[in-house]
Amino acid sequence: MAIQIGNESVAALHIGGDKVEKIVLNGETVYESEPAYLKVLKTVTTLTAALVEELGLASLQDVFIPDNVETIDAGALSGCNFRTLSVPCTINRNCKNMSVENAQTVKVRPTQTSTQLLSYATQSNRIWNSIFGSNIGEVILEPGITAIGPYAFANKIGTTRPAVGISISAVTIPNTVETIGIYAFHDCSELTAVSIPDSVESIGLNAFYSCDKLETLALGSGVTTVGNNAFSYCTALTDVTLGNDFNCALSLSAGDYTAATMAAMLAALKDLTGQYAKTLTLGAANLAKLSAEQQAIATAKNWNLA
16 A cells, blocks of 8 residues: 555655654555665665565565665575566676566666666676576666666577576666667567667667567667677567668568568668668568569668668
8 A cells, every 4th residue: 555645656754844754554554764674775785585584575565675785695585576676787796696586577777876787798797687587577777777788688698598597578778778788688588579769879799689579679760880680580570660760780681571561661761862871681581572662762762671
């Protein structure tokens, strides 16, 4: 139960000049200025399994991990079943294998010291993958996050998967992210839709490689660099939209598109007349669906189709 005034939840309640810490009705806490567990977490840098048990975190639906927590011990959250879990983007690489097995929504937020999800050079040093286990819903990157580091949510690199495969089914990328690193969402096989906002300028090598349930993709107009194989083996792609004046060479040949979908892509391409030509790769099977007149849209804008 939450206290609301109009459509707004009460953030802080005062009576006279005194702040109300807690209201209990019929034995149920209906308002609390700051949960007791959070007061404790604000005093530690490491969240251990013992502390999770002591604070009763496994019984809570919504948990907020404060910015001062740097490390979550392996397995500490493995028995939890959250509705929402909020973590700072500065959680460090010592958090491997914390394995949150069940959470409907995981929120990753910027802090005063960082706006980037940490980047790791190898699979064994990735923690964002390790946060998520076998039954995760949506990951929400909150406004203010500017970069998604290499390998951040990758489920597999080469032929190697972690012991508990990542299973995020949706991701929200805010209009503050500028770069998506190499292999960032590699083999996230439960993703069905991704919207990349206009703020994103660079998408790295293999960023969405083998996201084989990805059906819907929206690419913003700010993209200027897309790495090799960024969308290779995204074989379920059928619905792709490009931002107006899209101006980046791109390969989307793994998908299966209607002529109308591809015509809309061509209409969105920036006119490069008098500039170096760029290439939009859709694959022979898809190009065969386009009429000569539709293909001429690209030619008139100095784009090559492949």
